[in-house]
Amino acid sequence: MGLDDVPVAQAVTVSLKELVDGTVSFDTLTEAFGPASLGIILVKDLDPRFVELRAKVLSNASYLASLPEEELESLTSPSSKYLTGWSLGKETLRSGHFDTHKGSYYLNCAFYQDASLQGAPSTHYPDLSEYTAPNIWPDETSLPTFRSSMEELCRLVIDTAALVARACDRFAERNVQGYETGGFLERLVRGSLTSKARLLHYFPNESSSSTSTSAAGEDDDDDWCTTHLDHSCLTGLTSAMFIDESAHPPSGDLVDRSATLPELPASPDPKAGLYIRSRTDAIVKVDIPRDCLAFQTGEALQLITRGQFRAVPHFVKGARDVGTQGQGGKRRLIARNTLAVFTQPNLEAEVQPGVTFADFARGVVERTY
Template sequence: MSQSIPQAQPVTVSLQDLFAGSVPFEALTEAFGPSSLGIIVVKDLPPRFKDLRAQVLSNSSYLASLPKDELEKLESPQSKYLVGWSCGKETLRSGHFDTLKGSYYINCAFYQNPVLQNAPADDFPDFPQYTAPNIWPSEAKLPTFRPSVEELCTLIIDTAALVARACDRYALANVEGYKEGYLEHVVKTSLTTKARLLHYFPTEAGSSSTEEKKKKKKGDNDNAGDDDDDDDWCATHVDHGCLTGLTSAMFIDEALHSPTSSPSTTPLAELTASPDPKAGLYIRSRTGHIVKVNIPKDCLAFQTGEALELITHGKFRAVPHFVKGVSVSPSASASTTARIARNTLAVFTQPNLGEEVQRGKTFADFAREVVERTY
């Protein structure tokens, strides 16, 4: 990757402007349109957001540090590992299984009703990716895990609904035959919205995730180590939902602040900035250029997905993106034994399985195609 990566300046709007419905169409076109980055940043979030983000992203490290046998109890093979803990189940662009990060998938049906843990299986008995119930870590081990992630996901979906309302205003004026309020309806009534809590495993000082990936691939295939992929943590892809809510990443030196020796109810100490300026979220622009996007810690970002592109007949475009991992040099940290983990949360707002995203194609049809080619 080039030594100088352009830093993108995404469109930023305030939560108050979204409430008031005063975000101009020009801003939405700049954020989501055919020549856009496909991302918008929302600032001035509720005060509770800061503490929720700190606890939820810390819980990602606490979770990943559980013994292997306990993590295996949190897996859901029946859902193709799209509920609960997942590591080494997803294939990257190279065709190799991704073992450099762990994910915890959560159905957000509780947004509609606190007792719901999955979409109903009545009409889709063969779609356990969404109809299998949530699995939760033991309250004795991680007492804040479930309540904090449910509260943060609810805040993110509430904000996504306001972004969707702004998109609806635009689409009603610019998409022939668009149904008034459709995207907001999809976001607010969905039983299939899915959250993904991510833990990018620590890298050692003096090494990089790219090097570790190559070592792993070298062990699988002597010719595989010749690749020099930029997207070493997450293959370039587009999300298949409508709007993806993203927190900024939390970077933790687990050598200094071990999740195995700290009480899980206490947020872990966060680095003030990434020890590697190149680590983070990258977007491949419409012109093919790669730009890096930084999300402020007190903000949320929302990316466009394929379902939104279909719903708006291409007026808003899905954003190709990838994540680059941390490369830590000894001079980048006060500790030469630094072990830097990266934690983040993504919430994929998605239509209900029976909703049409394209004439004659339901979201279930569309999502099944995506899952089969990815997992």
């Protein structure tokens, strides 16, 4: 199936105030996360600081990816399976195919729970360095706003995820047999030392044409990030920022890397973005407004809610070369930047009887990296 005629779906949307007040109805949650849903909800009317932070953090994705190769190499962590710091070409999209279309910066978010921590304690899990390795931060002389803006935006995303989790708790306590009472999922999100952020930079595609084939053999253009499930509870997503890097180069001696890069009003490639496989196996595209956060369901939430809320299969497509021309007839180089924050249980927490999140995560990482 190609993407030419894929419909754009309207995701369920709630306001931050509704989450704070606890007025999101069970019907709304079922429509967003239930067995017949798309597994995604949008949150609007966020803290005004969000818009500024999003622009700053997503600009830094282009600045980071344009650093000299030796500097990027110093930001990598082979011992953590490249799941801390910079990663490029280490993720397996499908058997024998490594992803070189996008670069990632991984951040352990233990600082949300304890400001002194840069990774989960390793005492009982020496083999899970992807969660326990300390963060690797770019030098502030290279990227002066990188760390401060990333930490602040991640805290805002996790704060919002905790409110979505609170709404899920209300539903699950009423509808899931044996579900632990007292705000189980909200406590899990707020108290986690293993939540992880991933800042993504989809490199400009300079080829004039390309096709891809999914693992199922279909031509559904998902080579940028093949169809997968997140193994988190809730994944917070910003909308993507599209940048013409030919008009606004992120590297060079005169570049001010503390400045926010100009954002295109929309992707020049209408196919670029987030795609979801619905419960009926149809592919739909979901757009996230710039002033909203989206939250997707992951496999851990599916296990915790005994399948009442289902993990959502999805893939992402970057902006292709669509023949657009910039100033002076130069071909535009369009990058796509975004941030995902995976709120996850602590390593020792059970996601189903007898299975800890550590057990579950080991299998996922072995399959993917």
